[in-house]
Amino acid sequence: xxxxxxxxxxxxxxxxxxxxxxxxxxxxxxxxxxxxxxxxxxxxxxxxxxxxxxxxxxxxxxxxxxxxxxxxxxxxxxxxxxxxxxxxxxxxxxxxxxxx
Numbered sequence: 825x826x827x828x829x830x831x832x833x834x835x836x837x838x839x840x841x842x843x844x845x846x847x848x849x850x851x852x853x854x855x856x857x858x859x860x861x862x863x864x865x866x867x868x869x870x871x872x873x874x875x876x877x878x879x880x881x882x883x884x885x886x887x888x889x890x891x892x893x894x895x896x897x898x899x900x901x902x903x904x905x906x907x908x909x910x911x912x913x914x915x916x917x918x919x920x921x922x923x924x
Contacts, residue, residue: 864905867902867905871902873897874898875898877890877891877895878894
């Protein structure tokens with residue numbers, strides 16, 4: 825049940841990023857690099873919030889449910905970043921093996 829909630833939250837976050845990037849790209853001429861920069865900043869923010877929640881729980885000031893949710897969100901973000909990195913590396917290797 826918790827995994828479904830985390831997956832739903834990740835899907836909604838990705839939908840917000842893609843809709844926000846599409847509207848900003850069409851209105852300001854922002855490119856793919858700007859989208860990646862924004863996505864990485866969001867990923868770093870998610871990781872930091874997970875770390876802060878874990879630190880608050882260690883100090884005895886945090887709610888266990890919110891800590892688990894923040895850590896799960898950070899883990900999901902890290903898994904997504906690693907998957908994207910792997911796809912980029914695979915694409916680069918594929919391009920490098922193409923004959924000229």
